[in-house]
Amino acid sequence: xxxxxxxxxxxxxxxxxxxxxxxxxxxxxxxxIAVLHNKMPYFFWTGFYLLQQDKLQVGPYQGSLACINLxxxxxxxxxxxxxxxxxxxxxxxxxPGHIACDGRTKSEVVVPLKNAKGEIVGVLDVDxxxxxxxxxxxxKGLEKIISLVYTH
Numbered sequence: 306x307x308x309x310x311x312x313x314x315x316x317x318x319x320x321x322x323x324x325x326x327x328x329x330x331x332x333x334x335x336x337x338i339a340v341l342h343n344k345m346p347y348f349f350w351t352g353f354y355l356l357q358q359d360k361l362q363v364g365p366y367q368g369s370l371a372c373i374n375l376x377x378x379x380x381x382x383x384x385x386x387x388x389x390x391x392x393x394x395x396x397x398x399x400x401p402g403h404i405a406c407d408g409r410t411k412s413e414v415v416v417p418l419k420n421a422k423g424e425i426v427g428v429l430d431v432d433x434x435x436x437x438x439x440x441x442x443x444x445k446g447l448e449k450i451i452s453l454v455y456t457h
Contacts, residue, residue, distance in 0.1 A: 312446025315344055316453075323453055330420075333454045335365040341431070341450070342367035349434045350407060353418060354382045355427035361386070364427060372406040380404035385415035385428045391444045395437045407432070414439035416447045421455045 319340050323333050334353050342351035352366020354375060361375040361382055375382050379402045385392045394413045397403045410432040418427040429451050433439065 308440075308442040308446065311345075312442070312450065315340060316446070316450050319450060320453055323456065330454050331365065333456075337450060337453065338365050338367050341447075345431075347433045347435060347438045348431050349410065350430070350432040352430055353427050354430055355418075356386070356425070361427070368432070369407045369409075372404060375404055381413050381415045382428045382430055385417050386425055389417060389425060391416045391448060393439045393441075393444065395439075397432075409434050411436045412438045414443050414447065416444065416451055418451055418454060 319337050322336050322340070327333050327336065338351050338353070342348050350366065350368030350371070352368065352371060353364035354361045355364040359377070361377070363371045363373050377383065378387065381392050381394055381397075381400060381403060392415045394400045394403070397405070397410055397413055412433045412435065414431050416429040417425045418429055420426045429447060431439070431443075431447070
């Protein structure tokens with residue numbers, strides 16, 4: 306229950322920041338990433354990958370240097386896009402086709418990002434340096450929070 310309440314507080318904080326001053330999805334993504342990355346202690350890399358002309362390219366993020374382009378239909382981010390749903394990976398070493406932008410990553414969660422029309426336009430990708438960091442509470446909390454990106 307602790308994660309659920311923390312995500313609830315973060316949702317309120319991010320919503321307030323966006324409602325007060327933003328009408329731009331890129332600004333919303335950057336704000337959301339900054340809050341999540343600094344408030345969730347197990348978030349090692351936090352960012353968006355966005356579909357750009359059939360490529361998946363890095364967007365706003367915080368953490369170590371990211372891969373700029375992710376090979377089509379490979380890895381966890383593409384699994385989230387192609388499957389149209391969030392993906393939890395308890396151990397990235399056991400995930401077929403995992404793309405290792407930073408070898409210190411041990412577990413990962415990917416959440417599809419939808420625009421105002423409900424189309425998938427990218428993913429939120431969060432990595433942890435610990436195994437088994439993510440669960441359904443993370444998925445539900447993150448899905449609700451990233452719905453704020455295209456609210457204005």
